Amino acid sequence: MKQSVIMSLCVPLLGACAENGFDPLSALAPSAGEVQELDSASTSQLYLSVVNGLLAQGRYRAALAYLDQYAVKEKRTPHFRQLHGEALLGTEQYDEAIAAFSSLESTGLAPEGFNGLGRVKAAQGDWPVAISNFERAVALRPSSAEFLNNLGYARLVVGGDSLGKAEFNLLQAQELDPASESIRTNLLIALTLAGKDEEAERLLSGIPASKKRAEVRRFAADWVKQHQVVADAAKEDM
CATH class of the missing domain: 1.25.40 (Serine Threonine Protein Phosphatase 5, Tetratricopeptide repeat)
Structure with missing residues (x-):
């Protein structure tokens, strides 16, 4: 996944x-002075x-x-x-x-x-x-960045009308856990799919190392390209 x-x-x-x-x-045992049975x-x-x-x-x-x-x-x-x-x-x-x-x-x-x-x-x-299951997890614990990230990513994969909701979920997740690389990458994918290039670049600018920034940009671009190939193939099969 x-x-x-x-x-x-x-x-x-x-x-x-x-x-x-x-x-x-x-x-895992306590130190010698704190040993208890x-x-x-x-x-x-x-x-x-x-x-x-x-x-x-x-x-x-x-x-x-x-x-x-x-x-x-x-x-x-x-x-x-x-x-x-x-x-x-x-x-x-x-x-x-x-x-x-x-x-x-x-x-x-x-x-x-x-x-x-x-x-x-x-x-x-x-x-x-x-x-459906991620939605139930989020409903029970709306402040979980992990659950929101999972829900957002799943919606990215499904695509279509789910993309707007995916972006919102991932923005929530990032605000809850700004340090998460997984959330940042998923949000970058969502912004790229939405054509929000300026916002995507601002997100990337938060990565201080240029090599890491290039790796994340390349990963997101490859993901979007592959997603488009799968989507086009699905349309041809319809």
């Missing part, structure tokens, strides 16, 4: 340690933190292994099911991921559930259903 499906699980931890057979809990619930929570790190690194199979082996007591919690859905999505087990994300609907993580469902459908190429 290119820019828009980047996950927000950002706990930078321990991937290399786990790979080499070390126990990640050793790196951990109960089983605390241990499970620590392993969920390890899973966050593995997901952030794109190590989805390792995340599944940790969830299955170390966080067994958390399997019924919404947090476990959310992480499980992320790992299943990352390994392209789409039906299982849908089941995991759907189970969050009646919990406090319902917005994450709908966002996850949207990303599954986007990965399957079903963009209209992806949009």
